[in-house]
Amino acid sequence: MKKIAQAKKVISVRGASQGPLKNVDLEIPLKGLTCFTGRCGGGSRVMAVEVLYAESRRRYMLALTPFERENLGSIGRVDVEHISGLPPAMYFESGGIKRGESLATFLQLEALLAQLWHRNGVCHCLQCKGPCRSFSAAEAAAEAISVFKDEQILIVGPLKWKNETAIESMVHELLRAGFTRVLLGGEIVRMDELDTSAEIFLNAQGLDVVIDRLVPARSSKNRIIEAIGNARAMASGTSLLVGGQRDQRLLLNKQLSCLDCGKSYPDLVPEDFLQDSRREHPLVNLVELAGKRIKDLDEMRLDEVSAFIEGVLGEGERDLGGLRMLKAALDLGLGYLKYGRNTEDLSSGEKQRLIMGSCLGSGLTGILYIFEAPLVGSRGRETQPLLKGLRALVDQGNTVVALEHAAQLREIADEVINFSRGRIEPGEDLNSVITSKPKRQQPGGGASAKLFVQVEGAHNLKRIEVEFPLHRLVCFSGVSGSGKSVLLNGVLLPALKSGGRARKARKGSINISGGEQIRRIVDLQPGQSSRGKLLLVEMGGAEFLAGLFAATAAASQRGYPPEWFQLDVAGGRCTKCEGRGVLHYDLEFLEDISLVCPVCEGRRFRPEILDITHRGQNIHDVLEMTIERASEHFLREQNLRKIFAAATFCGLGKRQLGTSSEHLEKAESLWLRLAVELARVRATDLFILDNPSAGVHPEDLQLLLQILDELVGRGASVLVSEQHPEIISAADWLVEMGPGGGPQGGMVMASGHPREFAKKAD
Ligand SMILES: [Zn+2]
Ligand SMILES: [Zn+2]
The missing domain is CATH 3.40.50.300 (P-loop containing nucleotide triphosphate hydrolases)
Structure with a gap:
């Protein structure tokens, strides 16, 4: 072989x-x-x-x-x-x-559920709570057969008129069209024998014109459909069936209408059941499917929603694939999430x-x-x-x-x-790789200050009372979904931003005391940096640098203002690419493609601006510098040096000033935000970081801890929600949330110095 x-x-x-x-x-x-x-x-x-x-x-x-x-x-x-x-x-x-994307959108359930509610839901009248439905002529015929069977019925066009003076001419018209009878006070009356001046017409709003008299089960379906069609053509989409032993009246309208009181509504379409429907249909929240309104799902857990949908779907529909993503989410242990939950939380x-x-x-x-x-x-x-x-x-x-x-x-x-x-x-x-821990510096003033937080039932948290030190690194830990992020971002952040006043939450209450000396609260969510700006701009150095160039002898001689050395306004920048150095092409199906600008050849500024140099370098040369190099070049410029030194300390030294922030790695975006803060930190600042170790390589954890340490060393308070053991053990104070995730979480299990935790565990 x-x-x-x-x-x-x-x-x-x-x-x-x-x-x-x-x-x-x-x-x-x-x-x-x-x-x-x-x-x-x-x-x-x-x-x-x-x-x-x-x-x-x-x-x-x-x-x-x-x-x-x-x-x-x-x-x-x-x-x-x-x-x-x-x-x-x-x-x-x-x-x-994506921001604002709901669980329903993400799991691609919205269209399926909208179809289900539209197709199988029972709609109720705003006026009398009676059932509402619309009937096609064929559906109305089927309804007639199933309700009246062998009983004789009249198919009637319930004609309405605008004013009574027209009665006679209307009767005349109807007779000419070949209709001969009307239903009047329960009796069939010949129209040519009508006394139109009779008292009965004074208050009547219309005339019930008899279209056909038949026994549904014994008539051809086509005859019923035709009669209903004629009734509707005459009576603007409405048809009335009268008959049976108790002279039952059944209104079967083309338009969505109440079967009891006859009130009509705009027809419902599946889109009315989507969360962002353009129009608000008055009945959407009165449509029930197996006893539930579509908005009732918001309060249900994903596993309950799954069981509910399966119960509603027909036998052959369960395998159609619409539930695959939901099922996969359940398999991944997300069954406890509420359906209406915002994915941002x-x-x-x-x-x-x-x-x-x-x-x-x-x-x-x-x-x-x-x-x-x-x-x-x-x-x-x-x-x-x-x-x-x-x-x-x-x-x-x-x-x-x-x-x-x-x-x-x-x-x-x-x-x-x-x-x-x-x-x-x-x-x-x-x-x-991680061997040594950074050494904690002496904290700044007010080292004994503490923050006291009391939460009662707000944001799915149970009763929480916890105290922790300010001007320290405080870590909120616990399993995923235990409530540590909610406590930090949902409770502490807004409460501190509102000045620490007691707040009434949507549910429950929140009390905070001890935060009076905090002047500035900074939310350092990873990946939150504004995308697509130059590092120089993101770091806040663009104006200082422009000022330096404008102050050179050559620039002031030619009268170039500082703005001409910046990219956010027209003046000095290349007019073709507006200072981007590249040209964007929109493609229909994909993200843009960028080409180097043929006019400035990527140098972003007009040639005469590039003639101006500061210590031998023009503005484009500076943008090409690494931050490390720039902090040496601008050693004598205090503002720039401070900014560049902070960025170098935060591990961005090898990056160029002209790098667009969208090209940063996830961890680098965090370094950038930290560098900006490090350059201006004060003891009255409080920083909140949600899961900062996310996407950070073990070797770089050391750097993260060094930066946080530097912030605390300069007196700031740093609160992180984090479960990485390296960060937990480096924290000055630990608040452990739990005991489990989702409904099993939401409580403070312990609070204290990590060393005391270790002792307790022994
Ligand atoms: Zn009604
Ligand atoms: Zn250009």
């Missing part, structure tokens, strides 16, 4: 030199789980996002739009020699759920599980899934469902690349690729 050499099924990357990458060759197993790891800035994210994901998107775009291919040629290409075996890629940022661990649920539930195969920090915010056994989910995606026939530093993921990965300084390094034990 001949040996057949089988090609290894891989994504093969040759000569990747994008960003920090230095001519990297790489093979990633197709239908495998690969872990990219390495220090911040080492190149792992660039390889995953700016090479693999970007190239996949570029190829997809070229396949879609030949016109753009003609026009853009090879521009927008990723800096790589060759990639083969690349599947269509999807990229999920850590916690990357979810913990990062919950967000990750939700993202995983949507990937698994989509049922796609042959995809390259790229996840950034999928285990962020989860620890211990909480990581198990996520790890299983990653494996399940592979089993479905997908390829998974996870940017993750956690040991659990590296252990189960088929391949671990470690990036460092733009190269692939042989593996190393990352857990041994």
